Amino acid sequence: MPETMLLIPGRSSKQGTSLNKGKLGEEYLDITSTVEIDVDEMTRLGFNSGDKLRLKNHIGEAVVTCVPKKAGHLPEGMIFIAYGPTSSRLMESDTAGSGMPLSKHISVEVEKIS
């Protein structure tokens, strides 16, 4: 059964530094397709570091790699990803008259694929 979770895309130092090497570079693409999940939550969900997960919602889907985040940083049900091409695929385009798509709190179904 896929788990419904809240995806928070944001900036990270690594995303920032790898950006300078080029958005088409492997490093940037790696970093922007890696999600952080609370270490205990990973155990609960049976995910291991490096597992491939499928994130899916009504907009689209994306495959990411998961890594554990030290306990106490991410609340339950929340996963973090650095902004990039991966998070775009799950982003709705309606901006509610603001110009801004909802880019931070994205509800996704998370499922392990390998």
Place this chain on the structure above:
Amino acid sequence: MAIFLKQIATPDVPMEADNITPARFAGQTPAGVEKLAVMHGSEPRRIGDFFSVSGQFDGTINVEGDHLGRVKLIGAGMSRGVIQVDGDVGEHLGAAMSGGEIRVNGNATDWVGPEMSGGRIEIHGNAGHMVGSAYRGAAMGMTGGEIIIHGNARNEAGNAMRNGVIAIGGNSGDFTGVNMLSGSIFVLGELGIRTGAGMKRGSIVSMKEATLLPTFSYSCTYRPGYMTLYLLHLSQIFAVAEEYLEGSYKRYCGDSVELNRGEVLLYAG
């Protein structure tokens, strides 16, 4: 007999058709109407390039087409007469109108009746964001008139409205009646979140339970007299369950960060 506009060409880019108003059509033959300007993106074109025009003007305009979603500003600034649209319409329908009536058999998108001061708009389908709202930066949204949405409306319905009525048969989005100064909003379905944020005065009514902001407080449960009257009026437009007419309503007052003189009324049975 009315003037009929039948869409014969699909705009590739947004079209601005603020000449589609009874005042501009008055005294025009179909050939005259065809010559009236529309903007197709930045390109000045004529109504006749996109619509076949027939009939005779008697105060009513019928617009029909499958690709009207890019046609903006229909009825903007109108003061009299009737526009009936068969199809889905684009933004700014009836913007700043002061009188007359617009009926849409279809859906409307964002900015239905922004800053209108009078007249009536009825949408048989759904509407987008900012129904009857103020434009950005402005202190006042609609100041009079009536907007009826049979389906759902999205965020910011009645943003900063000063007077008039908005009635929504389905659900409304977030921030319904945000910064409202006065006037009434009826939502037969569910309210989104943060209803009435920053409202000074005015009434927002819903038939469903809702989570309100921490700055709204319960005051009483009662049967407001005007409710029956207005719901009776609405029941001639769309189905309003009998019990709503008879029922009592929980009154919450707010927004306490402002004057606290607004109210949200939720059907209590």
Place this chain on the structure above:
Amino acid sequence: MSENIKVVENATCTFCGCVCDDMILTVDLDEKRITKSKNACILGKAWFAEHYIEEDAPAAMIDNKPVSIEEAVEEAARTLVNARFPITYGLSDTTCEAQRQAVAITDSIKGNIDTTTSVCHGPSGIALQGVGESTMTLGEVKNRADLVIYWGGNPAESHPRHFGRYAVTAKGMFTPRGKKDRHVVVVDVRRTPSAPAANQFIQVKPGKDFEVLWALRALVKNRAIDPDIEAITGVSLETLQELVDRMKNCRYGVLFFGMGLTMTRGRHFNSGALLALATDLNEYTHFVAKPVRGHGNVTGADNVMSWQTGYPFGVNFSRGFPRFNPGEFTTVDLLAKQDVDAALIIATDPASNFPQAAIDHLAKIPVICLDTKTSHTSQLAHVAFRTSTYGINTEGTVYRMDDVPITLRKAFDSPFPTDEEILTAVKKRVRELVLAKGRARGATGESKAAAPVQAI
């Protein structure tokens, strides 16, 4: 490393909105590399260190085939002039001088212009238009602030020197002991790497920032708030009351906020609630607020747009004068609704970070792209220019996040033209083509027949 070394002092890093202007760059002129960037943070070090010139890369391409710059300018101008609804987008990573040319082009072609502000702090711009703001330059924070609150932002990773240079450990006129003279609060939905810098971390349930800000506003005005606020927001009434007391009693309070507010449900109302809170607090003490802006010159883009058109972003010229309406004239909306028939993209990469629906439309229309590197957008562009990097290879003006303008110093020359040079050339050619088109239209009497109608 060669012997041909130059040191550039007081250089400016344009990577983020901090726009730190105290860089000491060591430049190897033969290698065309910056070998050392003293004072830079981790992001700035990468910005300078990874900057190299791809000498072999073509300066201009049409449909991925190298062409002369002149040919590309001609094709770009023709594409734009022939479009009915062309958009200009980007501009936050280039100089004000280039931005001015971009607005001029868009005015000439009666197009639509928008900047990355719309997907950054655009909602805060809308909020400003609703409620105003009490704000300041960053030096005031350094000199005066005894209470600093970061809300929905993670400067430790996005603006690493914000704490040290301006707001937390910085020592100033009335804050001689730096952090010891301040109370620092971080508010976020997750414990970010910024949290340890603070005296206090307040964790809000995701999507409940507005409720917390609204409750704070009520408490500032001495209105009652129900204790169930904790169940709703994750923050106890006691914590809120304590924060309110602290805010009312400080000498100079600051609220910094990030995209945790603008990019989540509520958007401009979230920013507006925070700006209104700062305004309310001025009944009791001096209080200011400031969005922590992202790209190096995104604030300059807001400024150039505002002085040239009256509006900060999301501006449309199709009626022959500027009009503003976020949601209608902002880029994500226009692309996702497939309203656009050509695009001029400057110094940004929407094909990488926009919602998929918008990217899909971008792939269908002729795109003209100016960028310093190959990007997702340059790869799908009809006309692609490679330009030199602002602040490293070009001079010019940028505005820091607090609207303070700074003049850039060049480290070394690039073989590629500047954005300003390309845009100026495009502008010149566009104007010629537009005038010719106008005369042709005038000759057939076309334009007179269909004069634009009323404006909303």
Place this chain on the structure above:
Amino acid sequence: MTECIQLAGGKVHDPANGIDGDIRDLYLEQGRIVETPSSKPRKIDVSGMVVMPGGVDIHCHIAGPKVNLARKLQPEDHRRDPHPGTEHTRSGAGGTVPSTFATGYRYATLGYTTAMEAAVPPIGARHVIEEFHDTPVIDKGFYVLLGNNIFLQQLIKAGRKEEFRHAVAWWINATKAYTAKLVNPGGDEPWKGKKNSNVKNIDEKSDAIEVSPRQVIESFIETVNDLGLPHPPHIHCNNLGHSGNFETTLETMKTAGDKRVHLAHIQFHSYAGEPGKNPKSASRQIAEYVNEHPNITCDVGQVMFGKSTIMTADAPLAYMLRGFKKAKWVNADTECESGCGIVPFSYQEHVYVHALQWAIGLELFLLSKDPWRIVLSTDHPNGGSFMSYPKLIRLLMDREFRREEIKRVNQKAINGTILNELDREYTLNEIAIITRAGPARALNLKNKGHLGPGADADITIYDEMDDKEAMFNAPRYVVKSGEVIIEDHEFRQDYYGKFLHTEPGYDESIVSEVRPFFENYYSIEFANYAVNDSYLHDHEVIPTV
């Protein structure tokens, strides 16, 4: 290459050269007025028309950080007043705070060819110059805010006069300003540092700085006169807008002794009455003092009814005004240098205070004996837009019109003034003085405000009409630097005016004093502070006197 032009047969009003409506030909060549042309000129027949030098606005807010913030703040104001482009000109947005292009073109369409931005914090100097590059037609310069500069106040406190003078000159040079501007001197520190309070009188010392407004005013008057800046210190007095403030204004003027000083928007500083209660008119006391002191120039800051935007470096004032309506308000603090407040505003005929302000402004115009020292202004956009100048001119020139207008406003306010008793009507020549020749002289712009040989060929030509508002609203021709910009009411070409600034001398050693302060308390590098010459483009250095 500019062509040689003959303006033939116009009624020339050139008060600086004693010409009052004489029929004369003017010759223009190379951007200047010449006695005789060197080649056959293009003749433009302006017979039956009124010829004047281009207008000079001595005090307005048209560019820079606060102006741009006020633009961003008010899309609703721009939306109702679009400014379409033409084949020659850029488009823009209007309203009370127009975009840069609309500002330049609209000044031109009123016959103004020079305007001075009256308040720029030094750190925003680069910004204002950038906006000037996009402000067409007019020549422009700016006054730099130095009256709340903490470093300079410390020098005043220490009594280091010599260093103070060099530091002021350094700042004028570093920012490329025209003169020093004082706004509510001494008021920033209590505002920012003492829970939004303010100085209440000219001799009150703030706790943190320990310098009184009077000390600041004295120091600047002395120093700016010593430096010989073309325009004396431009002073926005303390207590703007408060009842009873005329005494502060008189004290400020007295502080000058017989030294040159300019009092900005003096209408806002001419109120009698008890503090905290409704103001009364003190226009007689103020006008009398100005009349008797030839060292003083002032601009009126007339209030015109309708939409305005309050934008000022006087942050406490803006906060006070915000209190009336609780609508959107901006405060913007500038480190070590200035404050700023912005409030969208509207003056209404029926409101006592607004009507009184309107009446006091008119009284000041009508009671003033020397038109050379009182300049027409609305403190755009504070008292109203510069677009209302033609109506203001009609109010001054047309007694009957004025009486009709007086009837429309709050009578309680009018009854407390002597406006109804003032029959004076300004003549065309007097209008030419208060809108052109006078401000040019007050600015020491020797080539402007007159039409003698050598003057800049900045010329406005009006159809002569009885309705002076209509006349001044639409000049038939506007010539800028010898180029015909407007012909038959239409723009014929685009043109970018010059940037005007001054360069007083100073001792370089002052830099070693400024730098340490800077390194401790500013947030940008000292080396990046001064505006470099790349921003100058087309400019003119106005010599010191």
